[in-house]
Structure formats: structure tokens, C-alpha cells
Amino acid sequence: MTFHEMNPTIKFLTVTLLMFGLAFIYNPWTPLTVFIGILILQSLFSSISWRRWGLFMIPFLFTALGTLWTTLVFGKETGGEILFTLLGNDVTAENVMLAATLALRVLAFTAVSLLFTLTTDPKRFIYSLMQQGKLSPKIAYSVFVGFRFFPILKHELMQLYETHALRGIRLETRLDHIRHAPKLIIPLLAGAIRQAERIAFSMEARGFTGEPRATYEVVPVTRSDFLMASLLLLLFGVSAWLGIK
Amino acid sequence: MLKSWKLKEIVLLAILSVVFAVVYLAFVHVGNLWAGLIGPIAYEWIFGIWFIVSIIAAYIIRKPGAALLSEVLAASIEMMIGNAIGPRIILVGIIQGLGAEAAFAVTGYRRYDLWVLMLAGFGAAVTSFAYTYVMGGLAALSPTYVATMFALRATSGMLIAGVGGKILSDLLLRTGALEGYAVARQGRVHG
Amino acid sequence: MVEAEQLAFRYPDKPCEVLTDITLQLTAGRTLITGASGSGKSTLFSLMNRLYPDNCDGIVTGKLHLFNRSYDVYEAGEVNRRVGTVFQDPDSQFVMQTVEEELIFTLENFGVPREEMMPKVVAMLETLRLTDYRHRTIHDLSGGEKQQIAVACALIGRPEWLLLDEPLAHLDPETAKRFVHWLDTVAQTVNVVVIEHRPFIWGGFFDREVGLVNGRVSYDGPFVARPDYTFSPIMVKRGKEMLFHVPQLERNTFKLATSEVSIGEGDLIAVLGRNGSGKSTWLRSLARHHREVGLVPQSPAHLFITNDVTRELAYNHNRPIEDIMERLGLGSLRDDHPLSLSHGQKRRLAIGVMMLSGKQLIAFDEPTAGQDEESLRALYELMAERTRAGQTVLFVTHDLSFARIANTFYLMRGGNLSGPYDDSLWDETELLQSHGLLLEES
Structure with missing residues (x-):
């Protein structure tokens, strides 16, 4: 059993629960243990490419650092011994612990999120949401249509860039691109909206009503799904206990 | 709730969500660039961008639930295409969507003037800020700093999402692509 | 039923x-x-x-x-x-x-x-x-x-x-x-x-x-089986020759060979080929490499960047627009959004844009796709009017009935352009067939 095979809805609920729990804990040790624990579970029960993982992680390292030092500089006043002064703000031991907690929380959140995102196939997730989560097929299949739009929109965007260039629009700097964005989003959306209407018609013409229907792709719930879920919750329990001690 | 929805309206909602999921993700990166330097406040002045789909969807479709559903869908799609905030973002979507939805609910889903759209942007700012306060542990920061953050976010919500959303939707209306949706019909009735 | x-x-x-x-x-x-x-x-x-x-x-x-x-x-x-x-x-x-x-x-x-x-x-x-x-x-x-x-x-x-x-x-x-x-x-x-x-x-x-x-x-x-609409050739006066070079282009598995075409001013040219033969790629490359070529894409809507017809015509230059706006029958639509126009109106607006930006050659990509007879006749009139005014017009198409209006022809197959041909091309059954352009009679 790996996290890739785990039932996506159960995985989603477990992961959400775990993150909620983390939000109410104010000590640096719990998020730290969760972070390390997730990494261990991930290397045992998944085949995530660590390179990809690293790429996703980098921006959040910056966020964590940003959180760390803003909490130090703009931290609220607490009693206690002043350890040092940073940019005119007196920093106490309590401030340091808080800053470390919040920064580590960002890292723990990210690790938990990546464990979900990098092991979950969007299509399987949606099937599972329909089967276990009672998600309306109308919504589920509209999202599938949405997925089909990625290549279509990309192609359309390329065409727009090309024809706009022929009209003498030169986009050289990043700022040029940003300023030109509104001129792209209107035709892009207008085209997509017209196409969306046609696709909806063709779905109905093929007998799609949004009412209960047969299913080919079955996403099962098994005992090992609960096993994996308990493993994650156990990790949180241990981390919370370590933090309090 | 979905009984009264036409399939084409839900598909439209999904397409809007896809387009804005991409926009949302792009803006996370814009925010991240700053966040390392100035901390979480980096996101505040552009926060309104993350409410815009709910306002556009509600304005076009004019049915209960449009604001909430579009925001949740955009968040879910954003997660699936690689926002590393992960499952939490769906919760964020629900919370922001509820804030925007509230503004349309208190006006009985009958008014879609600029001020209602701005109110929706404000509503999303309020609920999303409450979420940030808890999850981001803002209690640890000085009240002045927190107040500045909220003021920035509320302004951004009203201007970028409220005013921006209306401008964008009205332009789309002019392209004729929205014939056959409530905005075209009701827009005409009210002149 | x-x-x-x-x-x-x-x-x-x-x-x-x-x-x-x-x-x-x-x-x-x-x-x-x-x-x-x-x-x-x-x-x-x-x-x-x-x-x-x-x-x-x-x-x-x-x-x-x-x-x-x-x-x-x-x-x-x-x-x-x-x-x-x-x-x-x-x-x-x-x-x-x-x-x-x-x-x-x-x-x-x-x-x-x-x-x-x-x-x-x-x-x-x-x-x-x-x-x-x-x-x-x-x-x-x-x-x-x-x-x-x-x-x-x-x-x-x-x-x-x-x-x-x-x-x-x-x-x-x-x-x-x-x-x-x-x-x-x-x-x-x-x-x-x-x-x-x-x-x-x-x-x-x-x-x-x-x-x-x-x-x-x-x-x-x-039902009575009948032939397609027929279009008669538009007479043109060819002026001085202009030389256009389109360089080699490779994209994934597709390769567009280098080509050089000499085009007489005021001529009406058709480039014929099947879907996927590379004719649209060639056309876009032609427009990219020659500023005097104005491209009208298959969806003319792609060209538009402003929010009303007037501003679209006046974009990026100071020339007067009223005369051309009236001549193209767009006067009553001056405040409309370009994307709200009908297909024919969009095409006329695109042509207006090209005329006002001083393009010597107007190039259409598949202008007949999905058009009914009335719309095809309107396109015919538009092209005839343009060539009478001395404008050079080129279009790529797989529409063999409409292509008859042209004066000079090129053929495209697998990224290779051949030509020019005159209207004796229509008798070259084998040549057309080898380009997937003639239907064997069954």
C-alpha cells in the first residue's frame, strides 16, 4: 500500500484534519516532528520524486523565513526577559518560540500538502469524491471539461500572442506582458465561454442529465485506507504529545 | 441547490474556475516574490485577485451558490495544478466563497450593482482574514500590524475583486459571449 | 420521428x-x-x-x-x-x-x-x-x-x-x-x-x-444531388513584382521547406493544400517575416485588441478612419465590441485594420470554412473590390470551388510549396490528385 493507492477522499479528510490540528498548537516541536515524520512516511510509502518535491518546497522556505523574521520584528509585546533587539523591537524568549512555531508550521503544512498533491491523481480524486463524497456528477463532469480546456486555452493563448505580434505589439519586458494581460483575458474568456456552452449542449445531447448514472471507474475503500489514515493521525498524536512534554 | 441550474451554467462556472485557477496560481508566485522580504503582508494588497471569480460568476449567473461554488472549484483546480498549499486551499476557497456569497444573500440575490459586488469583495476579505488570523497565528503579531493587514485586504477585495470583477464582466457582456446567461437578460431589463 | x-x-x-x-x-x-x-x-x-x-x-x-x-x-x-x-x-x-x-x-x-x-x-x-x-x-x-x-x-x-x-x-x-x-x-x-x-x-x-x-x-x-456553387475568376491587373522569402521552419515532426514567391501587385493568389499540409503555417510565417503582409486569421477575432470598432480601426496610427469604416459598412457598428460582430463583420473589420495599417498584401487563412453561400458571395465581392483598388490579396484554402476566383495558384504538400500556376492548373488532374485536392469520382 502506498499513498498513491490510498483512497483520495479519505486521504483528503485525514490530511485536512491533521493540518487543522496543527493550527491550534503553539510550540515549535510539534510542527517540527510532523515535518520530519511526514518525510519518513513519504520515503517509506510513496514514490515521489524528491527533485520535484524540492522544487515545490523552495518558495515555502522563503515564506517560512519571511514569517520568522516578521514575527520577530512585528511580534506583539510579551513580558519576560529581553534576549535582543531587532530593528527597534525588543525580542523575548517567548517571541522567539512563537516565531519558530509559525515558521515551522509553514514547513509542516507544506510537507503535508505535498504528500497529498504529489500522490493524488486529479481524475481519481474526482471519481472518488463522486463515489464516496456524494459530489454531484454535474459538477464533477464540468470539472473534467475544465481539465480538457487546459491545452485548448494554451493553444488559444499562443494564437493570440502571435496575431497580436503581427499587429505590432512588442512584449519585451515582464511588465509589458503584465500590462498586456487584460487584452488577452477578454478574448480568451469570450472564446472559452462560447465553447463551454457548446460542450454543455453536446453533453446533454449524449444523455447526460446529472442524475444518478452508471460508473465504470470504481475507486474502492479498503482496510488499508484506514490503516494509512491512522498512521498519519498517529504521527500527529505523537508530535502533539512531544510538544506538550 | 443545483436543481435550478442549467448544465451550461455549471460548465461555464467550471471554465471560469479553470481560467482563474491559473491566474490565482500566478499571483501566488507574485506574492511569494515579496513574502520573503516583507513577510505575509506581501499578499495583502493583491488579495482581492483571489476573490474575483466568485464575483464574476455570481454577477453573470445570478443564482444562489454561484459565488461559493466558483471559488471552491477554482481553489480545487488550483490545488490539482500545483498549488503547494494543497488541500488547505479548498478550505480557503470555501471560506472566501462564503464571504462573497453572504453579500449576495443579504441582498436577496436580486441586486448586482457595483456596491453589492464591492460588498461581496469586502465579505470575502472579512471571512478570509478570520481564517488567516487563526491559521497564520496572527495573534502573535502586534494589533497595529494586524489592523494594517486587514485594511489592505479589505480595500483590495473591494477594488480588485468588486470593481475589477464588474469591469471584466461588463466587457465580456459587450463581446456577446454571455447572451443566454442571466446577466444579459437582467442587464437589459434594468437598462 | x-x-x-x-x-x-x-x-x-x-x-x-x-x-x-x-x-x-x-x-x-x-x-x-x-x-x-x-x-x-x-x-x-x-x-x-x-x-x-x-x-x-x-x-x-x-x-x-x-x-x-x-x-x-x-x-x-x-x-x-x-x-x-x-x-x-x-x-x-x-x-x-x-x-x-x-x-x-x-x-x-x-x-x-x-x-x-x-x-x-x-x-x-x-x-x-x-x-x-x-x-x-x-x-x-x-x-x-x-x-x-x-x-x-x-x-x-x-x-x-x-x-x-x-x-x-x-x-x-x-x-x-x-x-x-x-x-x-x-x-x-x-x-x-x-x-x-x-x-x-x-x-x-x-x-x-x-x-x-x-x-x-x-x-x-x-433530394436532388447537385454540384457545388460556382465562382468565376476575378480579373486583375498585375503591377510590379514583389519578392517574398519564407525561411525553413521545423516544429516537432513537421518541416516547412524554404520558399520564395514572387507576387505581382494587385494579384489574387490562392494557396491550395489539404489540412495539415502546412499551408497555414507557411502563411503565418510569411506574415511574421514581412511587415507588408497583413494576416486575417481563420478566426478574425484573434486580431482584435480594443473594446470597440472605432478604436480598433484607429489603433496605432493617425490616419483618418471614417471613409474606410463607411466603405466596409461598419459605420452603424462603430461603438460595438469587435468580438460581438458576426463572422462577416469581423472579417470586414479585420480588412479595415489591414488597410489602415498600410499592408500591401492581405492574406486570408481559410476564409471559407463553415460559410454559407451568401457569406461566400460577400467574401467574393470583398476580394473583387480590393483587387480592383489595386490591393494584392492572397488566401490559403482547401475549398476548390471558391479557389477558382484566383488568378495565380500555389500548391502545398508536406511543407513544400510549388508554383506559381495559372488557371490551366484545373486541367492537371494528376497534379491536383497527388496533392489530395481532387476527389476520385466513384
Whole structure:
């Protein structure tokens, strides 16, 4: 059993629960243990490419650092011994612990999120949401249509860039691109909206009503799904206990 | 709730969500660039961008639930295409969507003037800020700093999402692509 | 299947009727529905598969029976089990990623038991001779292949009727011909209704024809096979020669060879080739490398960057626009959004933009795709007027009937451009055939 095979809805609920729990804990040790624990579970029960993982992680390292030092500089006043002064703000031991907690929380959140995102196939997730989560097929299949739009929109965007260039629009700097964005989003959306209407018609013409229907792709719930879920919750329990001690 | 929805309206909602999921993700990166330097406040002045789909969807479709559903869908799609905030973002979507939805609910889903759209942007700012306060542990920061953050976010919500959303939707209306949706019909009735 | 008496239809917020006093009985067989854009044929079509009136809140009066019951007693989706539909645009009738998933989507809608699904998919693809496509990604298929898959998706539900709305509009003539031939063999046991305004490619496919004019039935009788519209060559005066060089271009597996064309000022040139032969790539490359070339894309809407017609025409220059705006008949639309215009109006606006930016050569990419006769005649007039004024006009197309208006021709095949040819090209049967441009008579 790996996290890739785990039932996506159960995985989603477990992961959400775990993150909620983390939000109410104010000590640096719990998020730290969760972070390390997730990494261990991930290397045992998944085949995530660590390179990809690293790429996703980098921006959040910056966020964590940003959180760390803003909490130090703009931290609220607490009693206690002043350890040092940073940019005119007196920093106490309590401030340091808080800053470390919040920064580590960002890292723990990210690790938990990546464990979900990098092991979950969007299509399987949606099937599972329909089967276990009672998600309306109308919504589920509209999202599938949405997925089909990625290549279509990309192609359309390329065409727009090309024809706009022929009209003498030169986009050289990043700022040029940003300023030109509104001129792209209107035709892009207008085209997509017209196409969306046609696709909806063709779905109905093929007998799609949004009412209960047969299913080919079955996403099962098994005992090992609960096993994996308990493993994650156990990790949180241990981390919370370590933090309090 | 979905009984009264036409399939084409839900598909439209999904397409809007896809387009804005991409926009949302792009803006996370814009925010991240700053966040390392100035901390979480980096996101505040552009926060309104993350409410815009709910306002556009509600304005076009004019049915209960449009604001909430579009925001949740955009968040879910954003997660699936690689926002590393992960499952939490769906919760964020629900919370922001509820804030925007509230503004349309208190006006009985009958008014879609600029001020209602701005109110929706404000509503999303309020609920999303409450979420940030808890999850981001803002209690640890000085009240002045927190107040500045909220003021920035509320302004951004009203201007970028409220005013921006209306401008964008009205332009789309002019392209004729929205014939056959409530905005075209009701827009005409009210002149 | 369809029985209408004094049927009328209008949209909720429009005063005039789209369909008026339609009395019609569609019986088993193969029926062609013809009519110009706006004649109401698409509306009639949408009433037949029950997408209307619900989807547009339209107002129906008179009698409309589908399968001997009034249209309004059917549950959602009920009619669609007996009527399969194929739409015009190959890019907006699919939901899933792969062919197999797409076929399963239909079966799921119809509540087919799970264990019967895969055998049905396999059998359907086998019958339609599409087995090789089973695991292909729909997005990567060509227009013709997508239409075949759309037919498969409609037929897998075992409908009694198959409706096709201009299924050939985006296909080149050879692909279209093959599609018709294929449909003829696979649709033996199903009744077929097709909307088409250029029926010549269908040969003797139909046994009945219904013609619509302004929402009324103008003809209802046996189908008579007929040739396509004919267009006469436009006379031009060639001025001084201009030389255009288009460099070699490689994209994935496709390679466009270097080409050099010498074009006389005021000439009217057609570049002919099948879909995928590289003619559009060549045209875009020509426009990219020569500032004096103004490209009108297949969807002219791609060109527009402002929010009203006036600003679109005045964009990026200081020349007066009034004269050209009036001449192109855009005066009354001056405040409208460019994207809200009809296809013909968009094309005129695009030409206005090109004229005002001083382009010496106006180049059209597939200007005839999906156009009805009136619109083709308007295009003809526009090109004639432009060349009379001394403007050079070039277009790429696979429309052999329309291409006859040109004076000089080039052929494109596999990224290689050959030419120029004069109108003796039309006698070079072998040459045209080798470029996939002439249909063997069967």
C-alpha cells in the first residue's frame, strides 16, 4: 500500500484534519516532528520524486523565513526577559518560540500538502469524491471539461500572442506582458465561454442529465485506507504529545 | 441547490474556475516574490485577485451558490495544478466563497450593482482574514500590524475583486459571449 | 420521428420568431436540411434533440411531437437515448481525455451495466473501423478523426436517429469525402438527418431534402444531388513584382521547406493544400517575416485588441478612419465590441485594420470554412473590390470551388510549396490528385 493507492477522499479528510490540528498548537516541536515524520512516511510509502518535491518546497522556505523574521520584528509585546533587539523591537524568549512555531508550521503544512498533491491523481480524486463524497456528477463532469480546456486555452493563448505580434505589439519586458494581460483575458474568456456552452449542449445531447448514472471507474475503500489514515493521525498524536512534554 | 441550474451554467462556472485557477496560481508566485522580504503582508494588497471569480460568476449567473461554488472549484483546480498549499486551499476557497456569497444573500440575490459586488469583495476579505488570523497565528503579531493587514485586504477585495470583477464582466457582456446567461437578460431589463 | 404542425419558436427576449408555421414530418431514411445562416435550421435541429426550448428558455407554439409524443412530456435526457447528435465544431463536443473514456461517458449516461461497457466499446470501435484510436488522446486527433469519434460516441448509445450539424465544416474535401463514404457504410441501420449548406460532397447520400428560408419551410421533397456553387475568376491587373522569402521552419515532426514567391501587385493568389499540409503555417510565417503582409486569421477575432470598432480601426496610427469604416459598412457598428460582430463583420473589420495599417498584401487563412453561400458571395465581392483598388490579396484554402476566383495558384504538400500556376492548373488532374485536392469520382 502506498499513498498513491490510498483512497483520495479519505486521504483528503485525514490530511485536512491533521493540518487543522496543527493550527491550534503553539510550540515549535510539534510542527517540527510532523515535518520530519511526514518525510519518513513519504520515503517509506510513496514514490515521489524528491527533485520535484524540492522544487515545490523552495518558495515555502522563503515564506517560512519571511514569517520568522516578521514575527520577530512585528511580534506583539510579551513580558519576560529581553534576549535582543531587532530593528527597534525588543525580542523575548517567548517571541522567539512563537516565531519558530509559525515558521515551522509553514514547513509542516507544506510537507503535508505535498504528500497529498504529489500522490493524488486529479481524475481519481474526482471519481472518488463522486463515489464516496456524494459530489454531484454535474459538477464533477464540468470539472473534467475544465481539465480538457487546459491545452485548448494554451493553444488559444499562443494564437493570440502571435496575431497580436503581427499587429505590432512588442512584449519585451515582464511588465509589458503584465500590462498586456487584460487584452488577452477578454478574448480568451469570450472564446472559452462560447465553447463551454457548446460542450454543455453536446453533453446533454449524449444523455447526460446529472442524475444518478452508471460508473465504470470504481475507486474502492479498503482496510488499508484506514490503516494509512491512522498512521498519519498517529504521527500527529505523537508530535502533539512531544510538544506538550 | 443545483436543481435550478442549467448544465451550461455549471460548465461555464467550471471554465471560469479553470481560467482563474491559473491566474490565482500566478499571483501566488507574485506574492511569494515579496513574502520573503516583507513577510505575509506581501499578499495583502493583491488579495482581492483571489476573490474575483466568485464575483464574476455570481454577477453573470445570478443564482444562489454561484459565488461559493466558483471559488471552491477554482481553489480545487488550483490545488490539482500545483498549488503547494494543497488541500488547505479548498478550505480557503470555501471560506472566501462564503464571504462573497453572504453579500449576495443579504441582498436577496436580486441586486448586482457595483456596491453589492464591492460588498461581496469586502465579505470575502472579512471571512478570509478570520481564517488567516487563526491559521497564520496572527495573534502573535502586534494589533497595529494586524489592523494594517486587514485594511489592505479589505480595500483590495473591494477594488480588485468588486470593481475589477464588474469591469471584466461588463466587457465580456459587450463581446456577446454571455447572451443566454442571466446577466444579459437582467442587464437589459434594468437598462 | 418528428411531427410538427404550425410550429413556431422564438427566443424569450427577442420579438421576432426564428421558426414560423413549420409543418413537417420526418420519417425514416436520410434527410438533408438546408438553409442559409439564420434560416432557423440549427434551431429546428436543437428542438429535435430536445436541447431547446429548455436551454434557452425559448417559447414554442403549435404542435411538436417527437416519437409520437409531445416534446414537453419527455424527461431530461430521455429523447437523447433515441437520438444521437454530432456537432459542427470538433473541438467542443468532448468531455474526457481519451477516446475510450469518451465512449464510456455515453454508456454511463445511459446506465449500461459496468461489465457490459468495455465489450460495447470494443465492439463499437471494431464496427466503425476505429479500433486503433481506442487509447488515443482526443486533443491530438485531426478534425476528421474527431468527427469520426463524435459519431462513435453518438452511435454507441444505439440511437434510432443520428443528427449531424454541418459535420464537414472544418474538413478538407478529401477528408470530408472519406467521412461521408465511411458514414454511408456504418450508418446502415440508423436514420440520419444532416444540416449542410454545401451538399455536393454528400453525393447521393440523402433521399429527402427540407429547405428552410427565414424560418419557414421552402422546400420539402426528394433530394436532388447537385454540384457545388460556382465562382468565376476575378480579373486583375498585375503591377510590379514583389519578392517574398519564407525561411525553413521545423516544429516537432513537421518541416516547412524554404520558399520564395514572387507576387505581382494587385494579384489574387490562392494557396491550395489539404489540412495539415502546412499551408497555414507557411502563411503565418510569411506574415511574421514581412511587415507588408497583413494576416486575417481563420478566426478574425484573434486580431482584435480594443473594446470597440472605432478604436480598433484607429489603433496605432493617425490616419483618418471614417471613409474606410463607411466603405466596409461598419459605420452603424462603430461603438460595438469587435468580438460581438458576426463572422462577416469581423472579417470586414479585420480588412479595415489591414488597410489602415498600410499592408500591401492581405492574406486570408481559410476564409471559407463553415460559410454559407451568401457569406461566400460577400467574401467574393470583398476580394473583387480590393483587387480592383489595386490591393494584392492572397488566401490559403482547401475549398476548390471558391479557389477558382484566383488568378495565380500555389500548391502545398508536406511543407513544400510549388508554383506559381495559372488557371490551366484545373486541367492537371494528376497534379491536383497527388496533392489530395481532387476527389476520385466513384
